Amino acid sequence: MAAELALRFLIGGLVVSAFAVVSDVLRPKHFSGVFGAAPSVAIATLGMAFATHDGGYAAIEGRSMIAGGLAFFAYALLVGWLLLQRHASSLAAAAACWGVWLVVALTIWAVALA
Amino acid sequence: MSVSPRLGADPRRLGRTTWKEWAIRFGFGGAVAVAAGLVAHQFGPSLGGLFLAFPAILPASLTLIEDHTDKTRAAGANAVGARAGALGLMAFGLVVWLSASQWPAWLVLAAALCAWLAVSLATWLAFELARRDRNHEPAASASWPLSKDAE
Numbered sequence: 001m002a003a004e005l006a007l008r009f010l011i012g013g014l015v016v017s018a019f020a021v022v023s024d025v026l027r028p029k030h031f032s033g034v035f036g037a038a039p040s041v042a043i044a045t046l047g048m049a050f051a052t053h054d055g056g057y058a059a060i061e062g063r064s065m066i067a068g069g070l071a072f073f074a075y076a077l078l079v080g081w082l083l084l085q086r087h088a089s090s091l092a093a094a095a096a097c098w099g100v101w102l103v104v105a106l107t108i109w110a111v112a113l114a
Numbered sequence: 115m116s117v118s119p120r121l122g123a124d125p126r127r128l129g130r131t132t133w134k135e136w137a138i139r140f141g142f143g144g145a146v147a148v149a150a151g152l153v154a155h156q157f158g159p160s161l162g163g164l165f166l167a168f169p170a171i172l173p174a175s176l177t178l179i180e181d182h183t184d185k186t187r188a189a190g191a192n193a194v195g196a197r198a199g200a201l202g203l204m205a206f207g208l209v210v211w212l213s214a215s216q217w218p219a220w221l222v223l224a225a226a227l228c229a230w231l232a233v234s235l236a237t238w239l240a241f242e243l244a245r246r247d248r249n250h251e252p253a254a255s256a257s258w259p260l261s262k263d264a265e
Contacts, residue, residue, distance in 0.1 A: 008151050009148050011147065012147020012148065013141065014143075016142065016146070020143075020175060023171060026122075026123055028191070029188045030191040031195055032175075033199065034235070034238050035199065036171050036175045036193075036195070036199060037169070037196040038230070040143060042203070042210075042226075044147040045150045045154075045165075045166055046166070054215075055222075058210060058219075058222070059215050060160050062211035062226075063207065064159070064164050064166070065167050065204075065210065066208055068168065069200055069201065069207055071164070071167065075200070076193050076196040076200050077197060079176070080191075080196075082190075083190030083193055090173075090176040091176075094176050097169075106164070
């Protein structure tokens with residue numbers, strides 16, 4: 001279990017960093033933002049899911065990811081509004097909206113997938 | 115038709131990122147991947163799958179943009195662009211859901227990544243054209259309504 005977690009940490013860190021590089025170098029910022037929502041955690045996690053479970057396990061994770069993506073849309077909408085309209089600081093807006101992501105994702109999951 | 119004449123890449127921006135910032139990104143990405151695995155292990159893949167679309171890159175990018183350019187508006191523009199990528203994440207999940215039981219892992223991930231890219235770029239283009247239409251900007255000469263340094 002510890003070895004699997006360590007490998008998961010390594011792959012997750014590498015994939016997130018790789019997409020962050022792409023997001024950093026692209027311009028303008030409203031275009032590079034697309035890569036701020038890259039499937040970095042999904043690639044790392046699903047790669048491990050395929051290695052340790054069967055395809056059916058990954059399929060279930062993929063179905064729930066649709067709800068997570070919708071929650072991400074709400075997250076990006078709210079963070080953009082806070083920064084552009086309310087002039088909030090990036091760190092405060094991004095961190096506060098994690099809670100919104102969690103609430104939206106769990107609500108969709110409870111209503112449609114549980 | 116030129117949709118955005120200033121689309122491009124600037125590798126020099128990588129030089130502005132410090133090792134500490136890279137370490138934070140790496141550590142955060144790894145931590146989210148571990149958390150997603152632990153949730154799936156504890157509560158099953160249905161709940162764990164939600165975290166496959168957790169905002170992991172965007173918060174770090176927003177903070178770095180603000181630190182390096184002192185421009186909250188540029189960070190806001192980055193978040194606006196992420197809306198398109200979020201819809202792409204839904205397409206990624208849909209492809210995985212429909213194909214993971216039948217296709218080999220590499221093909222599932224490759225097809226899902228292509229779906230994410232196609233949907234994200236098409237959505238970004240649609241948002242951009244709609245925004246310009248709203249602002250009555252001609253496509254070839256239009257520019258994002260942010261100051262140049264906000265890019």
